[in-house]
Amino acid sequence: MIHYLLKSISYIFHPLIMPLLGVIFYFSKTPRFIPDPVIKAKLFSITILTLILPILLYFLLKTIKQVESLHLKSTKERLIPLFLNTVIIGLILKRVLPYHELPELYYFYLGILFSTLACLFLAVFKIKASIHMIASAGFFMFALALSIHFKININGTIALMCIIIGAIATSRLHLKAHTNVELILGFFVGLVPQLILLNYWL
Template identity: 75%
Template sequence: MKNFILKSISFVFHPLIMPLLGVLFYFSKTPRFIPEPIRNAKIFSIIILTIILPILLFFLLKTINKVQTIYLKSTKERLIPLLVNCIIISLILLRVLTPNEIVELYYFFLGILCSTLACFIMAVFKVKASIHMIAASGFFMFAVAIGIHYQININGTIALMMIILGAIATSRLHLKAHTNQELIIGVFVGLFPQLIFSNYWL
């Protein structure tokens, strides 16, 4: 039962969903008026580009034996998916979330791009970082910055995210997917780009 729960945590909080969670969180908290059709179009585009497209590409890579599992256990398996993800995020920045529309989300995704690039470079040099922790800590920092920016109480969200971060770390350690060092590297790689880019919109 314990093993099932910890495996489920890794699956439910997979890195692919974190960009979408960031977008949904922003739209739920911003006091700015954004017409519903525009919101829906942005959300739909993010779902297609950050979830559905990567999943389809994963199955293609698995078919040609370039990856084994969706968790990308080895640094070699990570190279192509991370590079493709960098291209997808760049496309989002160019076409979906431009800086003159929704500046907060633009810099959120710019932070994601930097984190992904850093993870790719580390994979090239055979250094493994937890992509789960990169994605979750990046969303956590963005949520904190949104709370500060709009001066709203998000203590509940912060508490929940800290629990989730702890659960993800426990899950990855229990499944022997990462070491403590790889989890810590993941936290810093996810958190610092968001912290740095928040200076441009806070």
């Protein structure tokens, strides 16, 4: 029972979901007036680009035997998906979330881009960093920064995110997908770019 629970956590909080959750969280907390059609258009575009398109690309890569599983267990498997994800994030920054429209989200995705590039760089040198931890740590830092930026109380969300990050780390260790070092490395690869970019929008 515990095994299936921990395994499900890896799927429920998959890295592909976190960038979209960051956008949803932003629109739910921002005090700025943003027309509903704009919100729906952004959410639709980001859902297609960060969720649907990567899944389709995964099945394509699996068909041509470039990847074996959705969790990209080896560093070799990671190279093409991470490169493609870099291109997708760049497209989002250029077309969907330009700086002059939504600067907070622009820098959130810029941080995701830097984290993805760092993960790709590490994979080239056969070093694994937990992509689950990268994504969850990036979202956590962004949510924390938004609470300061907009002066809102999200203590409940922060507490929940701490529990979720702990659950994700436990899940990855239980499934023997990562070592402690890889989890810690992933956490900082996700957190640090978001932290550095706070200087430009917070």
